[in-house]
Amino acid sequence: MLNLILRRIGIAVPVLLTVITLTFLMVHSAPGGPFDEEKAVSAEVLAKLNERYNLDQPLSTQYFDYLAGVLVGDFGPSFRYPGRSVTELISIGLPITFELALYSILFALCIGVLAGVLGALRPNTALDYIPMSTAMIGICIPSIILGPVLILVFGIWLEWVPVSGWGYMPGDKILPIITLGTAYAAYCARLTRGGMLEILNQDFIRTARAKGLSESRVVVVHALRGGLTPVIAFLGPAMAGLLAGSFVVETIFGIPGLGRFYVEAAFNRDYTMILGSSIFFSFLIVTFNLISDLVAAALNPKLRD
Amino acid sequence: MRYKFFFVCLTVLLIGSCGENIPPVESSYETKILYLGNGTEPKDLDPHTVTGVPESKILMALIEGLVIRHPDGLEPLPGMAKSWDISADGKEYIFYIREALWSNGDEVTAHDFVYAWNRVLMPSLGSKYPDMLYDVVNAEEFNKGLIDEFNLVGVKALDAKTLKVNLKNPAPYFIELLAHYTTRPVHKATIEKHGKIDSLGNQWTRPGNFVGNGPFTLEDWKLNQVIRVKKSPTYWDANRVKLNEIHFLPIDNVTREDFMFRSGRIHVTGSVPTEKIEVYREEYPDQITITPYYGTYYYRININKKPLDSKLVRQALSLSIDREKITAKVAKGGQQPSFSFTPPDPNSYFPPTNLEYNPKKAKELLKDAGYSPESLPPIELLYNTSEGHQKIAEAMQQMWKETLGVDIILTNTDWKVYLSKQTTGDYEIARAGWIGDYQDPKSFLDMMVSGRGNNQTGWSNKDYDNLLIKAANSTTQKERFSHMYEAEKILMDELPIIPIYTYTRIFMKHESVEGWNPNLLDSHAYQYISIKDK
Numbered sequence: 001m002l003n004l005i006l007r008r009i010g011i012a013v014p015v016l017l018t019v020i021t022l023t024f025l026m027v028h029s030a031p032g033g034p035f036d037e038e039k040a041v042s043a044e045v046l047a048k049l050n051e052r053y054n055l056d057q058p059l060s061t062q063y064f065d066y067l068a069g070v071l072v073g074d075f076g077p078s079f080r081y082p083g084r085s086v087t088e089l090i091s092i093g094l095p096i097t098f099e100l101a102l103y104s105i106l107f108a109l110c111i112g113v114l115a116g117v118l119g120a121l122r123p124n125t126a127l128d129y130i131p132m133s134t135a136m137i138g139i140c141i142p143s144i145i146l147g148p149v150l151i152l153v154f155g156i157w158l159e160w161v162p163v164s165g166w167g168y169m170p171g172d173k174i175l176p177i178i179t180l181g182t183a184y185a186a187y188c189a190r191l192t193r194g195g196m197l198e199i200l201n202q203d204f205i206r207t208a209r210a211k212g213l214s215e216s217r218v219v220v221v222h223a224l225r226g227g228l229t230p231v232i233a234f235l236g237p238a239m240a241g242l243l244a245g246s247f248v249v250e251t252i253f254g255i256p257g258l259g260r261f262y263v264e265a266a267f268n269r270d271y272t273m274i275l276g277s278s279i280f281f282s283f284l285i286v287t288f289n290l291i292s293d294l295v296a297a298a299l300n301p302k303l304r305d
Numbered sequence: 306m307r308y309k310f311f312f313v314c315l316t317v318l319l320i321g322s323c324g325e326n327i328p329p330v331e332s333s334y335e336t337k338i339l340y341l342g343n344g345t346e347p348k349d350l351d352p353h354t355v356t357g358v359p360e361s362k363i364l365m366a367l368i369e370g371l372v373i374r375h376p377d378g379l380e381p382l383p384g385m386a387k388s389w390d391i392s393a394d395g396k397e398y399i400f401y402i403r404e405a406l407w408s409n410g411d412e413v414t415a416h417d418f419v420y421a422w423n424r425v426l427m428p429s430l431g432s433k434y435p436d437m438l439y440d441v442v443n444a445e446e447f448n449k450g451l452i453d454e455f456n457l458v459g460v461k462a463l464d465a466k467t468l469k470v471n472l473k474n475p476a477p478y479f480i481e482l483l484a485h486y487t488t489r490p491v492h493k494a495t496i497e498k499h500g501k502i503d504s505l506g507n508q509w510t511r512p513g514n515f516v517g518n519g520p521f522t523l524e525d526w527k528l529n530q531v532i533r534v535k536k537s538p539t540y541w542d543a544n545r546v547k548l549n550e551i552h553f554l555p556i557d558n559v560t561r562e563d564f565m566f567r568s569g570r571i572h573v574t575g576s577v578p579t580e581k582i583e584v585y586r587e588e589y590p591d592q593i594t595i596t597p598y599y600g601t602y603y604y605r606i607n608i609n610k611k612p613l614d615s616k617l618v619r620q621a622l623s624l625s626i627d628r629e630k631i632t633a634k635v636a637k638g639g640q641q642p643s644f645s646f647t648p649p650d651p652n653s654y655f656p657p658t659n660l661e662y663n664p665k666k667a668k669e670l671l672k673d674a675g676y677s678p679e680s681l682p683p684i685e686l687l688y689n690t691s692e693g694h695q696k697i698a699e700a701m702q703q704m705w706k707e708t709l710g711v712d713i714i715l716t717n718t719d720w721k722v723y724l725s726k727q728t729t730g731d732y733e734i735a736r737a738g739w740i741g742d743y744q745d746p747k748s749f750l751d752m753m754v755s756g757r758g759n760n761q762t763g764w765s766n767k768d769y770d771n772l773l774i775k776a777a778n779s780t781t782q783k784e785r786f787s788h789m790y791e792a793e794k795i796l797m798d799e800l801p802i803i804p805i806y807t808y809t810r811i812f813m814k815h816e817s818v819e820g821w822n823p824n825l826l827d828s829h830a831y832q833y834i835s836i837k838d839k
Contacts, residue, residue, distance in 0.1 A: 032721025039356055040728060040758030041433050044449070048431045052505055081528075082349050083506025092528050148560070155568050163564045164556075168530065169329070254554075254561055256529030264346070264529075269721050 001297065005290070012286045019282045020070065020275065024063055027271045034079040034269040053079060053272075066275065075276035080268045086276035093258030094280075096166055097250070100176060100257060101242035105235065107181035112188020113231065117219065119189070120196030120227070131189060138186030147179040147252035164254040172253075180249045184238050188231055196227035229299055236292020240285040328569025329552075330815055334839040338550040339818070339831075340571045342562045346529050346555040350510040352486040353425045356433045361486050363553050366521040366534045366831050370489040371400055371418070371468075372480060376833040377822045379744060381480045385413055385490065385518065386468070395475025395780065400468040405541040407492050408515075408522045415462035417490040423455045424496075425487055430503040434487040437742070440476040474777050477785065478652075478745035484828075485742060492516040520546045520832045529555055540832075547835035563813075572815040572836075579693050582638050582811060592813050595639040596823030599648050600740035600808035601749065602640070604686075604701070608801055609763040610733045612681060617674035619800040622734075623660055624667035625708035626701065628805060635700045636693070638811050643804040646753075646796055647789075651744040651825065654786050657794045660804070664708040671709055678710025685714045688736035689723040697805070698736065727761045740808065744825060746789045747776075753796055764801030 035041060035049050050056045054065060069076055075086035115131035122128055154175060155163035162172040199205060200223055208218045247259025258277065265273035329340050344359040352364050371389075372381035387403035405413040422441070425432045426448045439445040442459030446452045459471030472479060482488060491509075495516040500507035508514055515523040520542070521534035532553040536546050554571060556562040559578050566574050577585060577593065585593040612618045628642030645656035671681070686702065688694040695717060702713040718726065726732045739759075741748035751757065754773060755765035769792050776788035796802070810827045820834040 030722075032719070032723075032725040036721050036724040036728065037356060037433070038724065039433060040761070041431075042758060044428055045431045045433060048429065049505075052431075077506065080348060082351075082354065083508055083510070089528070151564050156564060159568065162570065163568045164561055164570065166530070169570075251558065252561065254529075254556060254558070254565075256527065260529055267719065267721070 001294070004293065004297065008286075008290045008293070012283075012290075015286060016279060016282055019278055020067065021063075023275050023278045024066065027269070027274050028059060028062075030269065032269055034271060036269075053077065066272075070279065075279070076272035078265075078270055078273050080265065080270040080273060086272050089261050089273060090258060090276060090280055093256065093261045096255060097243055097246050097257035097259055100166070100173075100180060100246055100249070100255060101239060103173065103177045104181035104242055104246075105184065105239055107177050108184035108188050108238070109231075111181075111185040113192050113228070115185075115189040116192025116194075116231075117196055117224070117227075119193040120200060121219065123197060128193075132193065135186035135189040138182045139190075141182070143179045143183070143248050144252065146182060147175070147249060150175050150179060151252075166253070166255040166257070176249050176253045176255060179252070180242060180246060184242065187234060187238070191230040191234055192227065195230045196223060199223045199227040202226075225299075229296065232299060233292060233296045236288040236290075236295075237285075240288040243284050243288075244281045330569040330572055330817070333572070333836050334817060336550075337548055337836050338552060339548050339573075339834065339836060340552045340554060342556045342565065342571045342574045343532075343553040344555065344575050345557045347532070349506075350515065350523070350526075350532075351507065352489045352491065353421070353430060353432050354505070355486070359553070359555070363532055363534070364486045364489070365519070365828070366551055367515070367517040367519045367523055368486070368489045368491070369405075369519045370485070371483040373830050374481075374484045374824075374826070374828050376820060376830050377824060379481075379824050379826060379828065381484060384484070385418075386483075389480075395477070396472045398470040398472070398479070399463075400470070402466045402468060403541060405518060406539040407518050408537055408539050409492070409495075410539060411492065411494070411516075412465075413490065413518050414465040415468035416465065417493065418468050419460055419462050420493045420502075421490040422458070422460050422488070424491065424502055426455070426458065427503045431505065432487065434485070434742075437482050437485055437487045440472045440474065440479055440482075442471045442473055475780055476777070477782050478743055478747060481743045481745065490518065492518075520830075521551060524550075531555075542832060545832045548831060551831060566813045566815075572818050573821065574813045577811045577813060579638070579696075585813070589813070591816060593811070594814050594823060595809050595811050596827075597641070597648075597825060598740065598808040598810040598827060599651065599744060599748075599825040600738060601643055601646055601648055601804050602697075602736075602738045602806045602808060603643070603646065603802045603804045605727065605732075605735045605737040605762055605802050606800070607730060607733055607735075607763060609730060612674070612676055613684070613733060615674045615676075616799055617670045618676065619803070620798075621667040621670040621674070621709060622705065623800055623803045624663045624670065625704050626803070626805065627662045627704060629662070631697060631700055632806050635696050636806060639809045640806040641809075643807045644797075645793060646802060646804050647746040647749045647793060648741070648807045648825075651741075651746070652782070654746045654789065656746070657790060657797055659794075660797060667708050681709065681711045683712040683714050685716055685733045686736070687716050687718065687723060687726060687732045687734065689720050690717045694736050730761070730763065737802070738808070741826070746786070746793070747773075750789055750792055750796070753801065760801075762801040764799065766795060766799060769795045769799075 035046055054062055078084050078086055078089055115135065119128040119132050151163045154160045161174045162169045165172040205218060205223055208222045246257060247263050250257045250259040251263060261273065262277040265277060343362055347360045347363060349355050350360065350363060352368055369384045371384055371386040373384040375382050385402055385405055386400040388401050390399045402413060402415050407413060422438060424430055426435050426438060426444055428448060428450050435448045443452060443457045447455060447458050461469045463469050495509045495514065496502060496507060499509040499514055512523050512526050520537055520540045522537045524535045525533040534551050536549055537543065540546065556565060559576050562574050563578050563581060565571050606613050606619055608614050632640045632642050644658035644660040647656040649656060686698050688698050698715050702715060705711050705713055727735050739749060750773060752759045754770050772788045772792035776785045779785035779788060814821055817836050818834065819837050821829055
């Protein structure tokens, strides 16, 4: 286990360094700068701003200065928001994005596992076909379409829930959670069904049934543990995907999360914020994949070596 | 065990998500809270360093200058200055500061204005609007570092309540500039508690630190969520203020803003989706508002590129544009065809309007310029990615092709690339728009003076520059306008820019909002706004 962790950390360092280097080069080679505005600024003001944000230095100096900062946890000042550091912006956006991702994964698990188990218990019946076909549709509809449709139906026509915001009005979290969670619920459903079908045909399940255990006990106590392994393996990348991919949902619903800062930073050429968020998201993806592997290894001894 | 897990999941979801749902606009009949869609998230709330419209709307609530704008006609009303005297030659202003308090209880004095103007003009602060004060004696010189002593600049506090300002030349629009946020005062002790006078990103603008003198105080600033301001008990005219709070919601997506308005989340929107304008005009005529706006939509021409270096080609391009058709069939938001750079009739300035739609003459001019439809090279038309700009660009492409036979290549880029291409001259024709900062033709015509940052066309004309200098030195408004008229005639003959239409402001407004009167600058002093009782 320790080997696995060390090996993964060993890989993570060059991965992060590559992300930093590539992102740095890309943002600096993109046309348009952070201080280009409709009302043209004078050369004196531009020089002052470049000096303030270290942009008057050669690119290599900027790169190594930035790396040195990152090593001590300093991601630099935001170009878009004077007086705010990238760390401050991440700390404002992250809890919200994390909450959104967490609720969405819970939603995905609740709906997905239930639908998957039902499908596996009655394979090739209506109880299987209906949820699985729905899951396929769920996987296929991108959130950029699902979100506005849900807003129109439940927010505007039925007036059941607010159409945007996060914790600003009661009930405003429902639609974003469903929009972000649906595709993942669909994946969970299909993975659970597959996992469960395999387990339900195993000898130990037959033994459990032969012992006279109730069906619910057989399913919940004996089958789920093994049947959920594919779902658990999926949870790590799913959580990372939810965190990094939440920007679409955050933009549709006006949620002040990290994803929205990230998109805004790209449009505004907020170099330090783009770099900071990229590094942070990469770190999250690496970490969640590691956790997912560790949990899978704990559940399945065959994976430990 | 597993059942418990699902149960916990569901409970967490429900607790996290549900509750009673009353739209804020409905509850505002009681609470008197105004909810506004406010475009992009403000960068900062420092009046001396920001430039955007969203910032200006919030600063209108928080800090008051020497004058405020009348909610209908925009003529200056006394603000922090209870009255003022202007000398006979129009060059000396004496302002008498009223008894007014900052939100921390300190008195507002003339020294606050001297401090503020010193701050704006300091080269080290990097203010983007120092030119607002360039009419003041030595202000430009100080800002450009030609003189170091601020004492030489023409602004003095004669005593705590009297401010004297000396101008280089009589500027009849000067009073109007004093409503602009760049000229507003700041609280010295607060600025210096959180940084130096010229430090960028000073923390004084955070809630809890902010000290203002306006009708509202800053209560909360949640990035990308809301900026909440509350009625100020220390404001000099607090009795007039009817709103308890204003919530400025950053909404940079026009579709989401539309959803939010329709679901009762905001009282007033910043815009309306183009495709919905006609529908709303029919279905909600009471809520959609279309008003003239002091801005011009135009095409900027890079005169350093062939064949656009030829005046005749530029004139031919202008003559091929059917502006009436563009406003009526393409833009469709009540815009007016524009035949001059300056929008018509602010303070009785009537710009020259010799531009016309005349395809026959256009073809002749093209021939005179030595080009035929076959010999004319393709021309690139640059615009920032937007459905509205694209439709207009496509219409222009068609008109120019039909009349002149020229192939127009449409190029759309993101905002920053679009700006950078114009700054560096890497374009041929570019879509552009300009909204006047104040109601005076100078706000437009100054832009095209040789070498100005926003000229960006490569065009330079000595006669034009001289006429604007003469206008600045004129003693009467009539004389001043006549020089400007002549200057604009040159501009519209040379056509480094081709005006297309005069902007309108199109927005939705809930019926409960009162006092939100349309005006040319879309400027609304919140002390005149109220929410009616149900």
